[in-house]
Amino acid sequence: MLRFYFIASAAVALAACGSGGFQPDVDGGAPAEIDAGSILEDSEIVFDESVIRVYELEVAAADWQWLNDNATLEEYVPATLRWEGETYENIGIRYKGGFGSLFFCFDGQGNLICDKLSLKLKFNEYIPGARFHGLKRLNFHSMEKDPTKMHDAIGYKLFRDNGVIAPRTSYARFVVNGESQGLFVVVEQIDGRFARSRYSDGGEGNVYKEVWPVSTDPAPYIAALKTNKTIANVDKMVRFAEALGAATDATFVQVLEQWTDVDQLMRYMAVARLIDHWDGIVGWYCTGGPCFNHNYLFYESTTEDKLWLIPWDLDHTFEEPSPIRTFFGMPDWDDTGADCTPIPIFSGIQGRAPACDQFIGRMATLLWDRYVAATNTLLANDFQTASMQARIAELEQLISAEVAVDPRGPTAAEWQNSVNGFDTTVGLKRAYIEGKLP
Numbered sequence: 001m002l003r004f005y006f007i008a009s010a011a012v013a014l015a016a017c018g019s020g021g022f023q024p025d026v027d028g029g030a031p032a033e034i035d036a037g038s039i040l041e042d043s044e045i046v047f048d049e050s051v052i053r054v055y056e057l058e059v060a061a062a063d064w065q066w067l068n069d070n071a072t073l074e075e076y077v078p079a080t081l082r083w084e085g086e087t088y089e090n091i092g093i094r095y096k097g098g099f100g101s102l103f104f105c106f107d108g109q110g111n112l113i114c115d116k117l118s119l120k121l122k123f124n125e126y127i128p129g130a131r132f133h134g135l136k137r138l139n140f141h142s143m144e145k146d147p148t149k150m151h152d153a154i155g156y157k158l159f160r161d162n163g164v165i166a167p168r169t170s171y172a173r174f175v176v177n178g179e180s181q182g183l184f185v186v187v188e189q190i191d192g193r194f195a196r197s198r199y200s201d202g203g204e205g206n207v208y209k210e211v212w213p214v215s216t217d218p219a220p221y222i223a224a225l226k227t228n229k230t231i232a233n234v235d236k237m238v239r240f241a242e243a244l245g246a247a248t249d250a251t252f253v254q255v256l257e258q259w260t261d262v263d264q265l266m267r268y269m270a271v272a273r274l275i276d277h278w279d280g281i282v283g284w285y286c287t288g289g290p291c292f293n294h295n296y297l298f299y300e301s302t303t304e305d306k307l308w309l310i311p312w313d314l315d316h317t318f319e320e321p322s323p324i325r326t327f328f329g330m331p332d333w334d335d336t337g338a339d340c341t342p343i344p345i346f347s348g349i350q351g352r353a354p355a356c357d358q359f360i361g362r363m364a365t366l367l368w369d370r371y372v373a374a375t376n377t378l379l380a381n382d383f384q385t386a387s388m389q390a391r392i393a394e395l396e397q398l399i400s401a402e403v404a405v406d407p408r409g410p411t412a413a414e415w416q417n418s419v420n421g422f423d424t425t426v427g428l429k430r431a432y433i434e435g436k437l438p
Helices: 036-043 061-069 151-161 192-196 218-223 235-246 252-259 262-274 358-366 368-380 385-404 412-420 422-434
Strands: 052-058 077-083 086-096 118-122 137-141 169-176 179-188 207-209 284-286 296-300 307-311 343-346 349-352
Touching: 052 385, 061 077, 061 086, 118 179, 151 169, 151 179, 151 262, 151 307, 151 385, 169 385, 179 385, 192 207, 218 235, 235 252, 235 296, 235 307, 235 358, 252 262, 252 358, 262 307, 262 368, 262 422, 358 368, 368 422, 385 412, 385 422, 412 422
Parallel strands: 052 169
Antiparallel strands: 052 077, 077 086, 086 118, 118 137, 137 179, 169 179, 207 296, 284 349, 296 307, 343 349
């Protein structure tokens, strides 16, 4: 049964000290008094990567029990947050995750088999206009599949440092009713406020989650909208799909140059392949209908025919050996001669070779030189062995004490062994990609 909560009046105060208080929206858009710069500035403290902050939640015992009994419904219950001397009342809390990171955490009898689940806080769930340092939502990723607890922090920073717009991260201890839930990585929500703080057109364009430009039917793009849902004009995405569908090998690059920042797209691919984001745009799954990929978003400009890819959910990165290739025999993204017949991969799901998608397949052939250039730049700089070792050491120093007291994580010794082996994993990822380059 769905859970509904009635907040008697919007006058129920959001008690807050500091800058994270009640900020009303204007017609559901950007608050009139807040510009793009202030959105970033106000939330800097939330995404300070040099400290681990404590999020203390108070949830009614019955609500907390219901949430744990019904985690896969992904429905909110009310809570109070205490953070850095500030108090935020009547916010929403729920568990979150996709098919692999939430539903796979329960066995056939509904028993939890993961150490911890990812969570989401929604600050305006019960009080319209409520904000936390300018933010509507925050994601707390459990890093359940990451023995080092570093993949998100390293991966997203690699994207950002290489000119790809991507979420910010920080670390947090999450406490509910006085009981520590352990260490989480805080990941910025990709929504209208994210777009307004990043894109030069003002960021009021459409944000789409996990819809690839294949169909010329507006319906899948409307369903994928994360912003502008009441307007739902998806004409540009439809025209992008039409242009890609009509492109030939001779015109593909021209079409992509018109609709995307190709150099940024190649930097996206360079980072994604080096961290081995196999569950991103190159992971194609078939469940009876059309095959699909996931764990990405598109932002669509309001002033020109342009779209930008945004990475998402780096849960399955830096895994060695790469499971999709090693265990399931899936060809890599640049194997343009692969058989396009779907093959079984896991849990009754089939997978299809990535290059069977014309967008990806043509990038692997017609843009290979530009991909190689972006990759070589990354290998010589941020993914250089010394640079990666320094980043790993920095995060090791930051989170080691918190890992040691995490009641739902690996033991300190297990974690340390994983961190000690991370250099080797990075070296293997480098070597694999270098082996593909001229």
